[in-house]
Amino acid sequence: MLLTIDPSSDVPIYTQIVTQIKFAVADGTLAADQMLPSVRQLSKQITVNPNTVARAYSQLQSESIVRSLRGQGMVVCAGAQKTCHQQRQQILVDQIAAVLKRAVQAGLERPEIEKIVAEQWDQIDDRTDPA
Amino acid sequence: MLLTIDPSSDVPIYTQIVTQIKFAVADGTLAADQMLPSVRQLSKQITVNPNTVARAYSQLQSESIVRSLRGQGMVVCAGAQKTCHQQRQQILVDQIAAVLKRAVQAGLERPEIEKIVAEQWDQIDDRTDPA
Amino acid sequence: MLLTIDPSSDVPIYTQIVTQIKFAVADGTLAADQMLPSVRQLSKQITVNPNTVARAYSQLQSESIVRSLRGQGMVVCAGAQKTCHQQRQQILVDQIAAVLKRAVQAGLERPEIEKIVAEQWDQIDDRTDPA
Amino acid sequence: MLLTIDPSSDVPIYTQIVTQIKFAVADGTLAADQMLPSVRQLSKQITVNPNTVARAYSQLQSESIVRSLRGQGMVVCAGAQKTCHQQRQQILVDQIAAVLKRAVQAGLERPEIEKIVAEQWDQIDDRTDPA
């Protein structure tokens, strides 16, 4: 479990924690019944206030991604991987749909937009595959 | 000039106003030297706090999209259409780049993402072209 | 809106707030689109820390009972009354089911339990209807 | 002596142990002078921390349900069955009184509540008497 937090980001720290843990659950890095790092331990590791970590865990708990075993810690729920995977997928689908709609609404034609998408793919390929 | 404001959105109201006016300028709905509605008038029309409209106008002014004519009101600047058009393009390019990067970072493969994009195009076509 | 808080109760203060607001919504004391007291105002009224009230509001928001209008305050959501009414009903049904099951499991016969229920009704009637 | 523990429940594990032992004493499953399983043995059987079992035993001891025989273990006290039986009765009476009061406080009318009680009886009968 490696979490990278950007305290200067406009997305709240507790949300960054929630999202990254969800993604870890989604791809199996955190398996069902596996124990999460304790609130105090994680808060030291990423140097944020324990309350902030607790808030993230609390949200995960309310979404049934995680449950607490009193006096022991938090473990990943049984059906969590499926849930997280679906959520990840749905979030991305929604975001793609939103940006395409916005582009159309802004008056761009489909070929223009498709050209932009292709160009952005090239940029990503350049960075990840600089060979 | 028809502005639609969503007060429950997470994007600030003044930003919603700024963006929509920029888009109106970009496609010529608001032409150069055309007068904007007064702060009071617009604030009543879209039922938001006058301060909020004023803040939006102020930002447009600082970006040289509009200028104030003392005692009369705000008018669209000469070169504004070109600027807005470019900005609109850039905003959309950035948003598309961001969402693609996020999808890659979330662990999706390029073919999966391209499939999602294609599906979303189908949805848009269905709505705008229900024939 | 009259909230009564028992700080010495074993049920958390923020939960007491959540429950009482839900009940107020359920019976129409708080109607849709009606504004809730501000965090600071309510925190003074019931003399708890503003964070505690904020936590309660935040939970109501995550359950779509309430939504926040930036810079203005929190208002009751449209479908909230129905939701709250159902929740109230369901909570009570579950509690009644649980207590009956526990009694049966403890080895009591149905007539014994029914006798206890009847006796308790008498006690309630005595208090609310001391005539 | 078959104890079933739910570590995810909101009722403390040691309380679950105490209650179930009391019930076992109440209906004679654990008779006077009968030996309880050792702390280590029981803790292994129900896979909880030995401290937790010890705490439960300690509470039972303080309520004079069991007593310790130096170097041997814990045995059920002489008058324990009567005590446990009464306690069980009282606990259930209190719980029934509480849930009825809560329902009234929530604004339900007595006929509504009685209907719910009747429905729940039907559900229990269905399960225990599926013929």
Added chain:
DNA sequence: GTGGTCTAGACCACC
């Protein structure tokens, strides 16, 4: 040791 709750006080963006 664990999480859960609460307080106090700070800073921020938004209206």
Added chain:
DNA sequence: GTGGTCTAGACCACG
């Protein structure tokens, strides 16, 4: 003025 986030530090029950 509003809510939202974060920090710091306290106390509690539980294992």
